[in-house]
Amino acid sequence: MHLMYFTEQPMKDYPADAGLEIGFTSLLMSNKHFDPVVGSRLYNEFLENYVYAEEMGVDGIMLNEHHNAPFCMQAKANVFASLLAGMTNRVKIVLLGNPLPLTDNSVRLAEELAMIDMVSKGRLVSGFVRGGGQEQLATNANPAYNRERFQEAHDLIVKTWTVPGPFRWEGKHYHQRVVNPWALPLQQPHPRIWIPGVISHETIIWAAQHGYPYIALNTSIEDTKKIWARYDAAAAEAGYTPGPENRGYLIRCHVAETEEAALASARQFLWMDGEFTGRLKPVWASPSGYFSPSSRETFVNFVAGQSASPTRPRKTFEQQLGDLQIIAGTPKQVVESLRTIMRETRPGIMAFWGNDGRMSQADARTSIRLLGQEVMPALRETAKELDLKSPFEADMPVSRDWANAQQKRAAE
Amino acid sequence: MATVDWKSGIVSAGGTDLHVTRGGKGPPIVVLHRDIGTLERLPFYDALARTHEVIVPNHPGYGKSPRQEWVANVRDIAAIHRCLLDQLGLSQASLVGLGFGGWIAAEMATFAPSDAPRLVLVGPMGVKPPRGEILDQALISYIEYVKAGFHDQSAFDRNYGATVTTAQLVQWDLCREMSFRVAWKPYMYNDSLPWLLRGVRSKALIVRGDDDRVVPDSAASLYAERLPNATSETIAGAGHLIEMEQPDTLARLITSFIASN
Numbered sequence: 022m023h024l025m026y027f028t029e030q031p032m033k034d035y036p037a038d039a040g041l042e043i044g045f046t047s048l049l050m051s052n053k054h055f056d057p058v059v060g061s062r063l064y065n066e067f068l069e070n071y072v073y074a075e076e077m078g079v080d081g082i083m084l085n086e087h088h089n090a091p092f093c094m095q096a097k098a099n100v101f102a103s104l105l106a107g108m109t110n111r112v113k114i115v116l117l118g119n120p121l122p123l124t125d126n127s128v129r130l131a132e133e134l135a136m137i138d139m140v141s142k143g144r145l146v147s148g149f150v151r152g153g154g155q156e157q158l159a160t161n162a163n164p165a166y167n168r169e170r171f172q173e174a175h176d177l178i179v180k181t182w183t184v185p186g187p188f189r190w191e192g193k194h195y196h197q198r199v200v201n202p203w204a205l206p207l208q209q210p211h212p213r214i215w216i217p218g219v220i221s222h223e224t225i226i227w228a229a230q231h232g233y234p235y236i237a238l239n240t241s242i243e244d245t246k247k248i249w250a251r252y253d254a255a256a257a258e259a260g261y262t263p264g265p266e267n268r269g270y271l272i273r274c275h276v277a278e279t280e281e282a283a284l285a286s287a288r289q290f291l292w293m294d295g296e297f298t299g300r301l302k303p304v305w306a307s308p309s310g311y312f313s314p315s316s317r318e319t320f321v322n323f324v325a326g327q328s329a330s331p332t333r334p335r336k337t338f339e340q341q342l343g344d345l346q347i348i349a350g351t352p353k354q355v356v357e358s359l360r361t362i363m364r365e366t367r368p369g370i371m372a373f374w375g376n377d378g379r380m381s382q383a384d385a386r387t388s389i390r391l392l393g394q395e396v397m398p399a400l401r402e403t404a405k406e407l408d409l410k411s412p413f414e415a416d417m418p419v420s421r422d423w424a425n426a427q428q429k430r431a432a433e
Numbered sequence: 434m435a436t437v438d439w440k441s442g443i444v445s446a447g448g449t450d451l452h453v454t455r456g457g458k459g460p461p462i463v464v465l466h467r468d469i470g471t472l473e474r475l476p477f478y479d480a481l482a483r484t485h486e487v488i489v490p491n492h493p494g495y496g497k498s499p500r501q502e503w504v505a506n507v508r509d510i511a512a513i514h515r516c517l518l519d520q521l522g523l524s525q526a527s528l529v530g531l532g533f534g535g536w537i538a539a540e541m542a543t544f545a546p547s548d549a550p551r552l553v554l555v556g557p558m559g560v561k562p563p564r565g566e567i568l569d570q571a572l573i574s575y576i577e578y579v580k581a582g583f584h585d586q587s588a589f590d591r592n593y594g595a596t597v598t599t600a601q602l603v604q605w606d607l608c609r610e611m612s613f614r615v616a617w618k619p620y621m622y623n624d625s626l627p628w629l630l631r632g633v634r635s636k637a638l639i640v641r642g643d644d645d646r647v648v649p650d651s652a653a654s655l656y657a658e659r660l661p662n663a664t665s666e667t668i669a670g671a672g673h674l675i676e677m678e679q680p681d682t683l684a685r686l687i688t689s690f691i692a693s694n
Contacts, residue, residue, distance in 0.1 A: 049572070158571055165613040304574045309609035321602035325574050 022404030023411035024397045025081035025115055025372040026074040026389060027271065030067050031292070032091035033379045034059045040091075040300060047090035047301040048155045054091075063094060066382055068101075072108055073386060077393025080411075081113035081146070083271070083372045085217075086120065088159035090301075092292070099133050106141035113413075114141055115372075117217040117236055118148025121178075122170035123160045128190075128200050130174075131181040138206040145208070148215040148236070149175055151224070154312075155305040165310030168223065170194045175214075179420075182211040213412060213419050215269060215370070220244060222251060223313055229255035229263065232421035234370060234412055236269030241344050245270065245366045259421055265408070266415035269370030272362065273377070274348040276355050276391040277384065284342075286388070287349030289378025291338055303330070352395035359396070360403050369411045371400070437482040439474065441497075444490075446517035452497035453517070454489045457482025460691065461526035463518060464489045465534030467674075468558075468570070468621075469579055470496045470608040472592065477676035480684035481529075485691075488526065490517055492537065494611035496604070506615050507559070507623065511540035515548075527551040527691050528635075531676055532648065533558050533612065533621070539656070542637075543629040551694050552635035553687050556648045556673050557656055558621045565649030567621045571613070575605040584644040584672035592677045630659040636694040637663040640686060642671030642678070664690075 035054045040046035071082050084101050087093035095101060098116045105114050114137065124130050138145040151171045157164040173192045177200075180188075186201030206212050216228040217236035228235040229252045237245045249268060256263040273290045277283035304324045312320045322328040329335060341347040348358045359371070373392055376385035404410075418424035439456035456478070462485045464478065471489065481487045492510050494500035504510060514537065518524050528549045530538030535557025542549040558567055570578040576597055583589050593601060616622075637660045641653040657663045666686055668675055675683050 161618060163613055163617040164571075165610050165617070302572075302574070304572070308571055308613070309606050310613050317603055317606060318599055321575070321606045322599060324606070325576055325597065325602050327602075 022401055022409050023080045023113070023370045023413065024400060025083045025113070025370070026071070026079045026392065027083035027085075027372045027374045028067065028070070028376040028385075029085070029087075029092055029374070030063070030094040031377055031379075032060070032094050033063065035091045045300045045302055046092070048158060048305050050090075052089075060094065067094075068104060068108065070376065070382075070385060070389060071101075071105055074389050074393060075109045075112045077390050078397055079112060079389075079393050081115045081372075082109070083115045083117050085117055085150075087153065088156050090155070099130075099137065102137045102145070103133075103140070106137050106144070109141075109144075111144075113144050113146050115146040115215065116148050117215060117372075118150045120150050120152030120156055121174035122167045123152050123156060123162045124174065125195075127174040127177045127195055128181055128197055128202060131178040132202040132204050134178075134212065135182070135202065135204040135206045138208055138212050139204065143207040143212075145206070145212040146215055147212040148217060150217060151221075151311075154307050155301060157308055157311060158305055163310075164308035166194060167311050172227070179211065179214075179422075182206055210423055211419060217269070217271070220248070221313060222315070225251050226255040228252065229267075230259050230421065232256070232259070232261065232267075232418065232424065234267050234269050234417075236271060236370065236372065237366075238271045239273060239346055239374070241346055242362065242365050249366065261421065261424075264410070264415065265367045265369035266410050266412045266417045268366070268368040269372065270362065270366060270368040271372040271374055272348055272359070273346065273375075274355060274359070274373040274388075274392070275375060275380075275384075276350070276352055276388045276396060278351065278387070278391075280350050280354060282384075283349040283351065283354075286380050286384045287342075287347055288338055289380045290341075290347050290374075292378035306330070352391050352399075355396050356399045356403075359400055363400070363403055363407060363409060367407065367409060369404075369409050369415070437479050439478075441473075444517060444520070446513050446520055449493055449501055449513050449516075450499055451493065451513070451517055452491040453521075455486065457485055457487045459485040461486045461488060461523050462687070462691070463514075463523060463526045463528050465514065465528065465530040465537045466492065466495070467531050468533035468608060468612045468616075469575075469582075470604055475676060475680065477680035477684055480680055481687065484688055485527075488521070488523065490514060492534075492611070494614065495608050500607075500611060504615065507536055508540050510615065511537050511544065515541050515544055518548075524548050525550055527553065529553040529555070529687060530557060531555045532673060533616075535559065536621070536623070536626075539626060539630065539633075540623070542633045542635050543626070546632050546634045549633075549635045551691050552633070552637040552660075553640065553690065554637065554653075554656055555640045555675055555683065556642060556645050557639070557652065558648055559623060560627050560652050560655050561619065561622045561624065562649040562652040563655055564651040567649070567652070568647045569620055570609060571620075575602055575609065579605070579674070581646050582672050582674035583678055584642060584670055585678060588674070588678045627655060627659050630656065631661065633660055635660070635662065636690075638686070638690045639663055639665045640675065640683065641665070641667050642673060642675050643667050643669050644671065645673045647673035
């Protein structure tokens with residue numbers, strides 16, 4: 022079992038009234054509300070907390086990135102990955118991930134990731150994402166080509182890591198006269214690639230076809246099971262049987278000494294649901310061409326403001342606690358809930374999302390301490406009982422392509 | 434008034450299938466529709482068809498014309514339409530371009546300066562407005578975007594109904610996706626076009642609504658300045674979607690321009 026700590030890096034201190042007044046807290050909410058003095062303090066607190074999480078015993082630090090919104094201050098996952106490569110010693114640095122369509126130069130990205138892998142002495146997990154809808158608008162990446170760009174950038178990066186240069190790349194969206202970066206990853210054949218997501222069928226199937234672990238982002242147990250059914254079917258078609266090592270799960274989780282304190286802080290998770298922030302216009306979340314053509318009818322009504330989000334149905338705090346989409350309590354209570362999720366969905370990777378909204382730094386650190394020292398040891402025992410192995414423990418091949426190539430070589 | 438007998442079908446233009454609607458009798462007018470596609474029937478088309486044969490092709494990837502994965506910019510669309518007109522024996526037809534369709538018509542005119550003897554551009558996109566910006570549909574919903582095109586908001590209900598159907602939203606989404614494919618960056622213009630317009634020989638009419646909130650007035654002025662044989666008309670009390678707001682006024686302007694040129 023691989024157990025990670027994650028935070029969205031929330032901009033806790035911004036005038037919430039400003040967002041409530043205009044009705045959105047992303048993309049077009051003016052950055053005049055961003056205070057760099059507060060930003061500087063918060064970035065350093067986040068760094069302290071990551072280092073503390075390593076001290077408390079987590080296996081990995083999960084990082085992500087978003088743009089133009091206070092719910093996530095991290096605009097470039099590779100920046101924090103680089104810092105942590107030097108500031109930590111043991112934890113895996115898990116990027117979930119770099120939004121491939123947003124970059125016009127995938128070779129440069131491959132180079133950056135190789136550098137992070139070398140500096141961290143081979144601790145990088147290089148996840149890739151399509152980026153949210155509004156990220157396309159924030160960075161001017163064409164949403165109509167989002168999936169094509171994702172797949173082509175992925176292919177180019179993996180080739181850059183695994184095929185000796187120089188070579189030329191003439192694709193549809195990427196064109197490189199010379200691919201021959203001097204920096205290459207320490208891990209061979211390349212760092213592990215994990216793919217996070219919610220319900221996009223195409224992405225689940227694509228991850229399964231490549232043999233990449235899929236990290237379900239805080240989905241309900243019922244939806245998570247549907248994801249694994251789809252993943253397993255695609256894997257079977259690709260000729261292999263996936264296990265817990267192919268399954269990851271991110272869960273919002275806050276631990277405190279008392280249930281009362283845990284519930285009070287866990288309410289801060291709602292800010293992403295639009296209570297304080299996370300408000301956006303549906304058309305930004307789902308620009309045309311971004312979502313799957315098979316769900317066009319569902320999405321157009323959402324974009325037109327005529328129906329609720331198909332990906333994130335709005336639920337109350339109590340409903341989310343009841344559905345185990347937010348876990349909060351004392352270590353004992355939290356372990357019990359997390360064991361239910363582990364039994365029901367059998368993940369080999371779990372990420373714990375903490376420190377959201379306006380949670381105090383003291384509460385955030387208490388939760389990290391209790392997670393690392395009390396919750397995680399108990400979960401590791403459960404993982405042993407349930408035989409839930411991480412990709413590292415299972416020595417899972419980094420990809421199906423690699424596994425197939427190895428088999429072919431062995432046969433020859 | 435006689436009802437126009439409209440006929441629709443697929444025509445292959447150099448291997449690209451296009452859905453084409455035709456009706457009316459008289460000198461041919463090809464209408465190039467907007468980035469939001471077009472309704473199947475419009476009083477504007479009927480008004481033109483009283484004295485002209487009216488041909489309305491759906492651009493590739495819009496309406497009922499299938500998307501071609503390789504179509505990557507507006508000049509590709511313009512080249513396909515030129516091919517269509519050649520195939521239909523309509524090389525000398527008058528071109529009427531509405532908004533985004535005005536951009537396509539202008540590109541077509543730059544390909545073959547002797548063709549398109551008469552060119553009508555209605556609130557045309559396609560050039561970078563010297564002042565102001567073309568309204569970015571990427572930032573607003575389908576309904577907000579279309580509503581921004583009307584001076585008189587009751588015209589929206591008249592054309593699309595008070596409640597927009599899912600089928601119409603799907604149509605707008607398909608059109609929007611195709612517009613992103615061909616005109617995402619720079620948004621809705623071609624930097625080369627103002628220079629190429631200088632070689633166009635067409636007699637051109639530039640029409641604008643006096644309350645166009647989608648394409649700034651300065652874009653129409655730039656067209657009028659760069660096209661060697663252009664005149665301009667402004668329609669009072671009209672927004673961007675003039676053909677749906679004041680169909681008869683626009684049809685009269687166009688037919689009299691064609692008659693006198």
